[in-house]
Amino acid sequence: MTKAFVVGHPIKHSRSPLIHGYWLKRYGLDGSYERIDVAPVDFGDFLKDFPSRGFAGGNVTIPHKEMAFLNVERRTAQAQRVGAVNTLWIDDGVLWGDNTDVAGFMAHLDGSLGTGWEQEVETALVLGAGGAARAVVAGLQDRPLKRIFVANRTSSKAEDLVADLRPGSPVGLETSAWEALPRVIPHARLIVNTTSLGMAGQPPLALDLARAPRNAAVADIVYVPLATPLLAAAAAQNLRTVDGLGMLLHQAVPGFRRWFGVTPEVTPELRALILADIEGHR
Structure with a gap:
């Protein structure tokens, strides 16, 4: 056995x-x-x-x-x-x-958004800078995007992630200050939350998605609850949503x-x- x-x-x-x-x-x-x-x-x-x-x-x-x-x-x-x-x-x-985790996240993204989704996404925004964020960024680097912004409440962690993953990257990799997110969101056709914000027992992730591109997709790797406050806010703006359970299953x-x-x-x-x-x- x-x-x-x-x-x-x-x-x-x-x-x-x-x-x-x-x-x-x-x-x-x-x-x-x-x-x-x-x-x-x-x-x-x-x-x-x-x-x-x-x-x-x-x-x-x-x-x-x-x-x-x-x-x-x-x-x-x-x-x-x-x-x-x-x-x-x-x-x-x-x-x-x-x-x-890299393959798990990307398989779920492809299954949720359909093959070829990356043709419509020039800029992605990844929130968080832990191990899950590193896996998400690594997966997105393999797709034909132009830029990936990484934002974290502790900016030094985002800077470390970018420094580690930028060498040889075919995609532009940059940090964004957390307070600068309102300026990044209008350009991001894919937004991915890898933080614990919105998880059961944690504070919600408060993002103003009103200025997000109309065809943007919002993904959250949190799966308890499945419909996080971020995904609920995205749905209220008629944005496409990707829940966190698929990454767990595919990885x-x-x-x-x-x-x-x-x-x-x-x-x-x-x-x-x-x-x-x-x-x-x-």
Whole structure:
């Protein structure tokens, strides 16, 4: 039996076991996927020990993605670029790390907006400068955009992100001061929130979208609640919206394929299963 995990601290609210459990059942595979709560001080030891516990690999979530990046033996190009690891596996005794958030976000964006959406987007605005923002920016850099603005309440973090991802970028990458957002929004045909603002228990993200381009799209990687205040404000302006659940579902695909040997599908049934769980824990 193949065993995999998701590791974080805290971890009890992770939906990853539901996602992978659904796929294991759907494809009739002999495997398991479990939550493991590991405090940051113990994470290094966990990385060394998990193969001896019979695990083929697993997912890494908050707050361990940067520590995983520093402690794996080999990294994919995507993980190296983003500076964070969310997927682990053992290959010939070597601990590898990948970042599947990039592919997860872009797959959901393509599915929500349709192929070719980037032909209408010259300028994108990414809010936040953490690991998720790095994955989003990296994904957008691979599309034929002209400019990406990064804005964060702590401006130095945005400056660090841009400094790390700008070298060799085919897309212009710039920072924007948070207070300058009203001047950027009218030019941004794609706006992506990667901050925790709008998440259940957090303050809302207050953006004036009245001056956003009429055909703009607004994405939020927060998925609890699914309809965040930002997405509600976007819908009120008749803008296209992209919720945060699809990124969670699509980023899980590469890891499952690597551990269990089957490429799983993100289906409406799976999405409905996770939505029902979210609604049940309100």
